[in-house]
Amino acid sequence: MTHNDEHSSFDHSADDAGDDAAYAAALDRLLLLTVLLNDDMHRGLQDDGLTPSRTSLLWTLRRLGPCPQKAIADAMEISPRTVTGLVDGLVATGFVTREPSPADRRAVLVTFTPKGTAAVESLLEQQRGFGRQLFAAMPRDRFAGLVAGLDDVLGTLHALGLRKPF
Known part of the structure; x- marks a missing residue:
């Protein structure tokens, strides 16, 4: 193994750790978003007599x-x-x-x-x-990226066997 290969291998491990931290941070945001939207939905539906x-x-x-x-x-x-x-x-x-x-x-x-x-x-x-x-205040390209990213996440969740709620 050459020095470059060793360095490349080491960098890859560092990249994996960085990716894992970024993935965890993204998941934390999704979980927080889920909690906030769920709480808001429950309050709104309860006001209408629904679940x-x-x-x-x-x-x-x-x-x-x-x-x-x-x-x-x-x-x-x-x-x-x-x-x-x-x-x-x-x-x-x-x-x-x-x-x-x-x-x-x-x-x-x-x-x-x-x-x-x-x-x-x-x-x-x-x-x-x-x-x-x-x-509405989000730039169109950022909004399009958000929608595309959410579609990717939802596709992965469906592939893992999670069903659609409606």
Whole structure:
């Protein structure tokens, strides 16, 4: 081994240590961001009488339209029993109803109430406004880099087996 090879090998170890420290610092920022956003989300949803799980179901229903609980369970990748509990809670709080299907009298469709529609529209507007607060002042190239980096992180998490929340 030449002196240059030894030096190169040593530098590589130093680079690995530097990379590990940078990765740990980046992960710390992601974890802090997660805690801050989670706390804010819980407070906001609680004010509307919702939970994160029930809200996830509302987002899914918004995407699917009126549908049977099984379709919601499949889309959310959760058990039908869990969906039943979530729908029960949303029915009790007035966000959705169970309506007979016009196409199949044996089927029941989960459908938004006016309160549920208004809640989802309000959540969408809050999301847009919060997005503007967070990102509008950021230079476009930095914002594009942030989005690309987050896409990379999310892709890695999905490849590791973590599922999408909605």
